[in-house]
Amino acid sequence: MIQTSSLAPLLKSAFDPYFNAPLATWIAFADNCEHVKFKKEEVIKPQNTVERYFYFIIEGSAGIFLWKEHNFVCLDFAFDRQFCSDYMSLLTQQTSPLQVVALENSEMLRMPVAQYNRITQESMGQVLRLVAAESSFLSKQQQQIELLTKSANERYEILLQQFPGIHNRISQHHLASYLGITPQSLSRIRRAHR
Amino acid sequence: MIQTSSLAPLLKSAFDPYFNAPLATWIAFADNCEHVKFKKEEVIKPQNTVERYFYFIIEGSAGIFLWKEHNFVCLDFAFDRQFCSDYMSLLTQQTSPLQVVALENSEMLRMPVAQYNRITQESMGQVLRLVAAESSFLSKQQQQIELLTKSANERYEILLQQFPGIHNRISQHHLASYLGITPQSLSRIRRAHR
DNA sequence: TGCCCGCGTTACCCTATGGTAAAATCAGCG
DNA sequence: CGCTGATTTTACCATAGGGTAACGCGGGCA
Numbered sequence: 001m002i003q004t005s006s007l008a009p010l011l012k013s014a015f016d017p018y019f020n021a022p023l024a025t026w027i028a029f030a031d032n033c034e035h036v037k038f039k040k041e042e043v044i045k046p047q048n049t050v051e052r053y054f055y056f057i058i059e060g061s062a063g064i065f066l067w068k069e070h071n072f073v074c075l076d077f078a079f080d081r082q083f084c085s086d087y088m089s090l091l092t093q094q095t096s097p098l099q100v101v102a103l104e105n106s107e108m109l110r111m112p113v114a115q116y117n118r119i120t121q122e123s124m125g126q127v128l129r130l131v132a133a134e135s136s137f138l139s140k141q142q143q144q145i146e147l148l149t150k151s152a153n154e155r156y157e158i159l160l161q162q163f164p165g166i167h168n169r170i171s172q173h174h175l176a177s178y179l180g181i182t183p184q185s186l187s188r189i190r191r192a193h194r
Numbered sequence: 195m196i197q198t199s200s201l202a203p204l205l206k207s208a209f210d211p212y213f214n215a216p217l218a219t220w221i222a223f224a225d226n227c228e229h230v231k232f233k234k235e236e237v238i239k240p241q242n243t244v245e246r247y248f249y250f251i252i253e254g255s256a257g258i259f260l261w262k263e264h265n266f267v268c269l270d271f272a273f274d275r276q277f278c279s280d281y282m283s284l285l286t287q288q289t290s291p292l293q294v295v296a297l298e299n300s301e302m303l304r305m306p307v308a309q310y311n312r313i314t315q316e317s318m319g320q321v322l323r324l325v326a327a328e329s330s331f332l333s334k335q336q337q338q339i340e341l342l343t344k345s346a347n348e349r350y351e352i353l354l355q356q357f358p359g360i361h362n363r364i365s366q367h368h369l370a371s372y373l374g375i376t377p378q379s380l381s382r383i384r385r386a387h388r
Numbered sequence: 389t390g391c392c393c394g395c396g397t398t399a400c401c402c403t404a405t406g407g408t409a410a411a412a413t414c415a416g417c418g
Numbered sequence: 419c420g421c422t423g424a425t426t427t428t429a430c431c432a433t434a435g436g437g438t439a440a441c442g443c444g445g446g447c448a
Contacts, residue, residue, distance in 0.1 A: 068343045075338060088335055091328050133327035134285050140334035141282055144269060147341040148374050149262045152405075172426065174297060180342050185405055187427050247394055318399065346435075379435055 004030040007058060007109055014056075014081040019133045021124045032119065033109040038062075040100035045100040053110040057082050060106020063174060065099045074101065074178040076143075078168065079163065084108070087136055090116075103170055116187075131187035152181045153189050198224040201252060208250075212325045215318045226313065227303040232256075232296035236279075238327035240292040247304040250308040251276050254300020257368060259293045265294065268372040270337075271364065273357065278302070281330055284310075297364055324360055346375045347383050 008026035015021070038044055045051055047067060055062075062084040065072035075098070078084035089096035090113060111119070119125035146155050147182070156179055159166060167175065176186040202220035209215070216269040232238055232254070239245055241261060246304035249256075259266035269292070272278035284307060305313070313319035325328065340349050350373055352361060370380040 002403095064376070066339060066343060075342065088332060091332070102204055127326075130320075130324055130327060133324060133331055137327055137331040137334060138282060138285070140331060140338060141269070144334060144341065145260060147338065148267050148269065149260060182406060184407085184428085185427075188405090191202050191427080375434095376436060377396075378398085378437085384436085385397080 002035055004033045004035050006030075007033075007035070007138065007173070010058065010081065015128070015131070019124075019127050021127075025124050029111075029119065030109065032156065033111045034113045036108050036110055038106045038108065040102060040105050042102045043099060044102055045086050045089075045098075047071075047097050047099040048095045049089075050093055050095050051086040051100075052113055053085060054090065054110045054113065054116040055084045055100075057084055058107040058109055061103040061169060062106065062108075062157060062171075063101050063103050063178075065101055065177075066097055067099070071173075072177065073180070074103075076139075076172050077103070077166070079169075079176065082157070083132060087132070091133075105173065147180060152185060153177050153192070155179050156186065156189055156193075197230055198227045198229050198303060200224075201227075201229070203337040204252065204275065205250065205303075208240055209322070209325070212329070213321050215320070215321075217320050223305075223313065225304065226309045227305045230304055231300050232298060233322050234299050236296045238296055239280050239283075239292075241291050241293040242281075242376075243290050244287055244289050245280040245294075246307050247259070247279060248284065248307065248310040249278045250292075250303045251368070252301040252303055254302070254303075255294050255363060257297050257364075257372075258293055259295055259371075261293070264363065265367075266295075266298065266371065268368050270333075271297070271357065273363075277326060281329065285327075297368065314326060341374065346373050346379060347386070349373050350380065350383055 005027045008023055008030045011026045011030060012021065012023055012043045015026075033060075042074060044055070044062060045053075047065075054193050057078055057080055059080050061077060063074045063078075064076045064084075064086060065074055079092075084096045084100060086096055093113070118122060120129035152159065156175075159175070159179065172186055173183045176183040179186065181189075199221045200222045202217055205220045205224060206215070206217055209220075219321075227250075229252075237257060238249070239247075251272055251274055253274050255271060255273045257268045257272075258270045258278075258280060259268055278294060280290055280292045281295050282292060287307065314323035340352060344352065350369075353369070353373065366380055367377040370377040374379065375383075
C-alpha cells in the first residue's frame, strides 16, 4: 500500500501552475486522502446520488456523464493530474443526475467532502477551492463557446489539440457523445480527416 | 446623483440567498462602487479588451456576446440584480473575445477590478468571490447540458421558464443566437408554439 | 396622414447530422 | 490460430436547422 503522503509532490506539481503552496501543505493534504483504484468503465459516482468525495486522478481518466434518452452523453473528460468529481453535486451536496465513470483503469486520490469543507476554510484550502471553481467555470465557458460557434468537425479538432492522443485512450462513442454527435457522424468526420 | 450606499439594501437582498452579510458590509461595498447608466445596445466592454469592472445590474439587462463569422452570438443574459461582467476576462485580466452589451436602458453599479481584488481578500469578499465563481460554474454547466441534450425547441421553452417575459424584453435575433439557431428558425419554433 | 425602416415572418431549397441496419475490422480468448 | 463479441465503418434515407430572399407589419417621423 502506497503512503498517500508520497503523492504530495505530484499534487504540488499539478497545482503549482495555479498557486504556490509548500510541499508540507500538500503532505498534510494527502494525509487526508485515500488512495483508490477503479477499473475501466467502473462507476465512481452513480447518477442521482450525492458526491461524497473530492477526487484527484493520479493516473488514468474519467468522464462526467448524463443520461439522455437511450445512452449517456459525456459532459467532460479528466485525465492524469486533474480533478474529477461531480463538482455540481460536491458543491451543492444535493443529488445530481451526473454520473462519474472511470474510462481506463485508474488510480485516484480522494478526500471526503467533510474534510474538503474543513480544509477549504483554512487559507491554502480557500485558494484551492477558489481555483477549482474559477478554472471549472473557465473551461465550461470554453465548452459552451465551442458548442455554439463551431461545427462538430471543428470541435473534434479542438478536442484532439486539447488532449493529444485522446482518440487512443477513449472509445469513439464517448468522444462522439462529448461532441454532441453520434458515433456514425464521428466516423464520417474521421474519414474526411484522412 | 444617487448615493451608491443607498443601494446597499438591494445588494444585500440580491446576495442574501447565497450568504449572509450585515447591511453595513454592503454599504461599505457600495461605497467602492460607481453608479453608471447605459443605453440600449450600448457596448459596456468591447471584444478583445480587458474587463476592468465587476458589474451589478440595478435595473435593466445585459448580454455577453461573441463574434462569429458575420454576427454576435449571445452566451448569456443577465437581468436586474444579477452580476454581468465579462467574468472570464475579469478573472484572468487578459483580453477576451467576449463583448458585454446593454440590452435595455440600464442602471448598474460597478467596482474597479483593483478594489474587487482587494475586497476579495477580506473575509466577506472571499465568500462573495467564491459564490460568484461557483454559481457561474453551475449555470454554465446547466447551459452546456441543455446544448448537448435538448433540441432548440426545448431550449427555447427552458429559456422562457428561466426568464419569464424575456421575449418581451430581448430582441429575437439575440434570443436566437443564444439558443444557437437563426432568427428564422426561432420564428418557426414560435409559430409552432401557437 | 403617409412614408420609411427595422424587425419578424414565410417560403424555398440546401447541408449537417440523426436513425437504422448491415458490413468490416479488431481484440480477447480458447 | 481462428472464433466470438464489441467497436467502428459504411450505406441509405429522414429531419432539424441554415441561407437567401421576399414579404408584411408596426412605429417613428416628416
